[in-house]
Amino acid sequence: MSLMLAADVNVAQNVSFYIIAAIMVFGALRVVSGRNVVHAALWLVVVLGGVAAQYLLAAAEFVAISQVMVYIGAVMVLFLFGIMLTRATIGDEADLNNKNWSIGIPVSLLLAGTLVWVIVDQYGGEVLASPEEPMSTTAISDVFLREGLVPFLALSFVLLAAAIGAIVLARKD
Amino acid sequence: MYAVNFLILAAVLFSIGVFGVIARRNAVMVLMSIELILNSVNLNLIAFAMMNNSPEGHVFALYVIAVAAAEVGVGLAMVLMIYRNRRSIALDELSVMKG
Numbered sequence: 001m002s003l004m005l006a007a008d009v010n011v012a013q014n015v016s017f018y019i020i021a022a023i024m025v026f027g028a029l030r031v032v033s034g035r036n037v038v039h040a041a042l043w044l045v046v047v048l049g050g051v052a053a054q055y056l057l058a059a060a061e062f063v064a065i066s067q068v069m070v071y072i073g074a075v076m077v078l079f080l081f082g083i084m085l086t087r088a089t090i091g092d093e094a095d096l097n098n099k100n101w102s103i104g105i106p107v108s109l110l111l112a113g114t115l116v117w118v119i120v121d122q123y124g125g126e127v128l129a130s131p132e133e134p135m136s137t138t139a140i141s142d143v144f145l146r147e148g149l150v151p152f153l154a155l156s157f158v159l160l161a162a163a164i165g166a167i168v169l170a171r172k173d
Numbered sequence: 174m175y176a177v178n179f180l181i182l183a184a185v186l187f188s189i190g191v192f193g194v195i196a197r198r199n200a201v202m203v204l205m206s207i208e209l210i211l212n213s214v215n216l217n218l219i220a221f222a223m224m225n226n227s228p229e230g231h232v233f234a235l236y237v238i239a240v241a242a243a244e245v246g247v248g249l250a251m252v253l254m255i256y257r258n259r260r261s262i263a264l265d266e267l268s269v270m271k272g
Contacts, residue, residue, distance in 0.1 A: 013174050021182045028186055028209055032193035037201060044205050047186075051212045058179065060219045063234050067215075070238050075208065075245050082201050082249040086256040097196050098265060104195035112188035119180045126176040128223055139228040140235070148232055155239050162243035169250035172257075 010130045017057055024050035035096055037087060041079050048072055059134040179220035186213035200252045200262040204245060211241045 027046035034040045048071040055064035087093075144152050186209055193206025215234045222230025256262050 101196035108188040108192035115184035166250035
């Protein structure tokens with residue numbers, strides 16, 4: 001860490017990373033602790049938007065735009081429809097948690113501690129070089145259409161099967 | 174920027190998502206927590222792609238995004254069907270398949 005050059009650390013990138021990360025963690029805590037399902041869904045929008053912003057900071061602009069379109073555009077609309085179609089009451093709900101929900105606190109703290117310990121042990125002090133330019137969509141599509149072609153086609157079948165399956169499950173007859 | 178920044182943020186998000194899966198009783202809330210977990214994994218993939226300066230991590234992240242979208246579609250359809258049959262989506266009441 002002492003060998004780190006000043007040019008390796010981009011101050012603006014770091015500051016915006018920490019601000020966005022704080023907003024994301026706060027939003028994620030509200031998602032899992034709030035008493036209102038609709039509010040939790042809207043806090044999830046904040047977290048997903050924060051993830052898209054982090055992708056932009058990591059020079060992954062194509063993934064960031066896909067994140068905005070797929071998650072904030074499509075998945076959140078599905079969630080809001082799911083909430084509306086499955087709940088009669090609007091507003092706070094008392095029994096949103098399990099009876100023994102507090103078991104989750106030590107489990108998640110233990111998990112977070114283990115993960116952070118392993119990550120710091122492995123990558124502590126390693127500096128990411130700021131990329132000069134974002135990862136080009138050409139490079140991504142080259143991987144998709146060469147080595148990744150078969151998984152790509154399989155993925156389109158997965159989406160088709162999921163769409164048909166969702167229609168079959170949800171229709172009334 | 175340090176490599177651990179992204180990885181620790183992803184680990185924290187992952188743990189929060191796991192807490193949500195354990196603690197929540199409403200099936201839609203559990204699906205939202207699963208979205209948190211998948212997003213933290215994506216963040217990790219992008220961080221590793223940045224570390225190695227290769228497009229493969231981006232490709233994996235896009236696969237994960239597509240599979241997550243399919244998962245949410247089917248999951249919410251199942252929740253809807255359960256709600257229609259039982260008038261409730263509380264997960265602790267769904268004990269039919271319990272051994």
